[in-house]
Amino acid sequence: MPETTPPKSLFDDIYAGGAAPWVIGEPQPAIVDLARRGAVRGAVLDAGCGAGEHTILLTELGHDVLGIDFSARAVELARRNAADRGVAARFEVADATRLDGGPRFDTVIDSALFHVFDADDRARYVDSLRSVCRPGAVVHLLALSDAGRGFGPQVSEADIRTAFADGWVVESLGATTYRGVVGPAHTEALGLPVGARVDEPAWLARMRLS
Template identity: 30%
Template sequence: MNTPPRQIGEFTDWESRYRSDAIDKLPWYTPEPDGDLLATLSTRAIRNGHFLDLGTGPGTQAVWLARQGFRVTGTDLSQTALESARRYAHDAGVEVTWVIDDILNTSLAGPFDWIFDRGCFHVLPPERRADYVATLHRLLAPGGLLLLKTFHVQETLMEGGPYRFDTATIEQLFSSHFQPVESRPSRFEGTLEHQPVALFTLLEPRDPRP
C-alpha cells in the first residue's frame, strides 16, 4: 500500500527522526554557517553577547557561533540530536551549553542578547504560536534581536514540510511583542538538491515587558 503524502505542518517525532536518520543526511543539515546569520552579524556589527540557538539540531550553527567568540546556548527537543551536537562541539574545541528544552514549556530563564531560530517556529502548532511569541519576548534582552528563518509561501515545489509564511503574516503574528526590522526572501541551506524558499525576518522586542 502506498504511503500518503505528508501534509504541510505534519511531522514525525523529532527524537525518532534523529535516531533513524544519519545526522549529515537530514534535509536541514549544513556544516556551514547559515547565510542569513552571517549577513546579519556582518551588517549589524554583532561581535559578542549570548546567543540562543533555538532548535539547534546537529549543533553546527551553535558551534560556529562559539568559534566566533559568542557565549552560546543550544536547545532541542531531541536527546539524540544534542548528544551529536555535544560531540561535535568537543571535537571543535569549543564550549556550548546544551539544554533539552521545549520552547513551549521552557525551562530557560534568559536573558539572551540574540535568538536564532532556524526552523523551529515554522513547525509549531498554529494554536501555540502566541505562546512562542510571548516566551521569546520574555527571554530576549532589551535591545536584542530575534533572527527568524521560516519557509516562505513561495515554496511550492516541496511536498509537505513546515508551515509557510509571508512578511505580512509574520508581522501580524508577532505584533503584540515585536516589531520587524528587516524581512527578505532567502533559501534554506541543507542536503536537498532543491533549497527551499525561505523567509528571513529580524525582529526587535517591544517594551515594556510584562
C-alpha cells in the same frame, strides 16, 4: 503552514536515522552572513539548535551562546559535533515554547524552528521568547517560505508578522534561501535525487522586543 506541530518523537526518529534534511554539515549561509555583519550581540539563544552548527559557529566567534533543542538526540549530536571540532559550545534539552529563568538573552537565532509550529504553538513560542529576552533583544528568524516547492513546513510573511504583533517591532522581513539536503520524501516535489543540495525560498526576519 503546518496544520499541527510535529511530535518530538518524529524528530528523535529522524536524528536517530541520520538523514535529517536540514543537517548539512555547515551553518546556513544566511546565519553566517548575519554573524559577519555584526548582527549578533550579547548573550545568544540558538532556539532549535539541531546539530549545533550555529551554536558552534557563534561560540568560535567569541559569543556567549546557548543552543537548545527539544530532541535529546539532536542535543547528543550537537555535543558530539562540538567535541569533534574542539569547541566548548553549550547545549541543553529544552522546549522553546516553555522557556523560563527570566530575561537573559540579547539575541535569538531561529533557523527552521518557527516554521514547524502550528498557529497555537507559534503564539506560545513567541511568548516564551519574550519571557527570556531582555528589552531591546533581537530575534533573527530564518524560515521556509510559502513560495517554496514543499521541501518542508512553510510559513507566510503574514504568519511571521501575526506571531510577532504584540510587543515586538518587525524591523526587517525579506526573501532569502534555506539550504538543505534532498531526502526520499522530497524527490518528486523537487525533481532532484536523494542527497542533492538545494537552496529553497525562505524568509529572513528581524524582530526587536519593544
